[in-house]
Amino acid sequence: MDQALTPQDQAFRDEVRTFIDGALTDDLREAGRLTAGAFSEFNAGHRWHQILHGRGWSAPSWPAEHGGPGWSETERYIFDSECARAGAPLLLPMGTRMVGPVLMRFGTDEQKAHYLPRILSAEHVWCQGYSEPGSGSDLASLQCRAVRDGNDYVVNGTKLWTTYAQHANRMFCLVRTSTEGKPQEGISFILIDMATPGITVEPVITLAGDHEVNQVFFDDVRVPIANRVGEENQGWTIAKYLLEFERGGDTYSPGLHAAIALLRRVAKAELAGDGGRLADDAGFALRIAEAEADAIALEFTEKRAMSEMAQGGQPGAASSLLKLRWSEVLQRVAELTVEAIGYYAAPVQREARVAGSNAEPIGPDYGVTLMPTHLNHRAATIYAGSSEIQRSIIAKLVLGL
Ligand SMILES: Cc1cc2nc3c(=O)[nH]c(=O)nc-3n(C[C@H](O)[C@H](O)[C@H](O)COP(=O)(O)OP(=O)(O)OC[C@H]3O[C@@H](n4cnc5c(N)ncnc54)[C@H](O)[C@@H]3O)c2cc1C
Known part of the structure; x- marks a missing residue:
């Protein structure tokens, strides 16, 4: 290309x-x-x-x-x-990048007409109800139950690690509608209004001290059957289709290049052990260059995948490759940036991280976010499917092993 x-x-x-x-x-x-x-x-x-x-x-x-x-x-x-x-x-990617493409492919005309404009305008803010305690990598084992009652499903159970559920007014959710046959065959994909009685959202605070993820509890929550996307017990196909977009529906390398630009800025400002600038230290400069070479390689792979997608339509299993490589390089860059700033990465500066706050940063202004960024990026090799799961997908579907 x-x-x-x-x-x-x-x-x-x-x-x-x-x-x-x-x-x-x-x-x-x-x-x-x-x-x-x-x-x-x-x-x-x-x-x-x-x-x-x-x-x-x-x-x-x-x-x-x-x-x-x-x-x-x-x-x-x-x-x-x-x-x-x-x-x-x-x-947030949950609307435009995840449930949007699913509705375009599997939604009814009514569902498309109702939901797609509201995703575009962000009137509907979505969260993803996939994982549960004990059902993350082994997603098909999920237990959250939906039982038919008249025109509704009655949902009971829980979802875990639900990002920004505290802000969302809609959830796309995988529920168990049958216990017959293989676990994959009893799952349905439903859309839930988060204002429905019986839903409780409890915060889970991350290592960096942020409230980003939650546990969501469902206690006799009534969801109209009309809110199901696709056929009953056919949700697994839809769930996997969505995951391709979660992993491959966005670009990875622009954000990575921005992280490396910040790393270079920090290395230019910080001192090395010999009194010179860290950016001029041959060893450190080499590690930045290695990360940058990896980011450029990812950019080319990504552009190739995008070009293939332009011909064929959906991200496919190559999205696992991009997600895996991106998360590993991202973590390396975040670690290097923390290493570059040294001691000033240590203070916990929650107030100074709030936009508009007049809290004086301890150390250079760019130091405020480096440690929380590093800590939050530890999750990048876990969310959207852990690295081990991505490697298994690549082995099977990309390499044909
Ligand atoms: C910050 C964050 C945000 C998240 N946001 C959401 C969200 O919005 N919505 C949502 O539904 N979920 C979300 N998740 C959940 C995420 O998808 C799961 O954490 C992930 O799928 C891993 O599942 P688990 O945590 O149950 O770990 P487990 O599945 O228990 O895995 C534990 C370890 O065992 C390894 N492992 C498991 N199975 C295998 C296997 N077959 N082969 C080799 N190794 C294996 C894993 O790689 C991992 O290292 C989020 C997670 C995080 C950390």
Whole structure:
């Protein structure tokens, strides 16, 4: 594939850059800068989503027929790169990147007409109800039960690690509708209004001290049968389709390049043991260069996968390869950045991480987020399927072993 941008692509990049530079307010930039994990502070991300929606750009990968911008893969990559370059808040992927493509493929006309516009506008904020205590990698063993009663399912059970469930007003959820046959054959995919009586959301605080994930409890929660996507007991196919988009529906390398740019900035500012700058230390510079080479290799693989996707439609098993490699390089970059700043990574500075706070940072301003970022990125090799699971998928479906 040709890597050079055509004059049209360059014009598109300039258009996107100009829009982002004008639309990103100071507080949104600050929220982007203070992001220490996979997502930005909820309100900032939500506002940025709405601003992008106003321009028709809130779902970069959606086709025009469903209200997306209908961009080519190159345009999508340019857009993501420009957002990362500008330090825009990170958007929640559960609506546009996960349940959106599922509804386009498996939803009824009514479901598409109702949900897709509300995903685009972020009126509906989604969370993902897949994992349960004891059912993560072995997802098909899930126990959360949905029993038919008239026109409703009655749901009982629990979901764990549910990201941003405290902010979501909708959940796409895997439930057990049958215990007959293989576990995969008794699962259904349903859409739940989080305001339904019987739902309780309890926080789970992460290593970095953040409230990002939750446990959600269902106690006789009534969900209309009309909210099921696809056939009853056919949810496993839909669940796997969604996971391909969770792992491969986004671009990985723009964020990685932004993390390496921050690492370079820190290494230029910090001192090495010999009194010179860390960036000039041959050993440290080599480790940055190795990480950057890996990021560039990932970028090329990603662009190849995107180009294949443009021909064929869905990310496929190669998304596991991208997710695996991205999470490993990301963790390495975060570790190097913590190593570069040294002692100033240690203070816990929760107040200084809140956009608009007047808490003085201890040490350089860029130090505030480095340790929480490192700690939050420890989860990158676990969420969306652990590295061991990704390797098994690659062995089976990519390498044919
Ligand atoms: C920060 C964070 C956010 C998350 N957000 C969500 C969310 O929004 N919604 C949601 O539904 N889930 C979410 N998850 C859950 C995530 O998908 C699971 O944590 C993940 O699938 C692993 O499952 P588990 O935690 O049950 O670990 P386990 O499955 O118990 O795995 C424990 C260890 O055993 C290894 N292992 C397990 N099975 C195998 C095997 N067959 N072969 C080799 N090794 C194996 C795993 O790789 C891992 O190292 C989130 C998790 C985290 C950490």
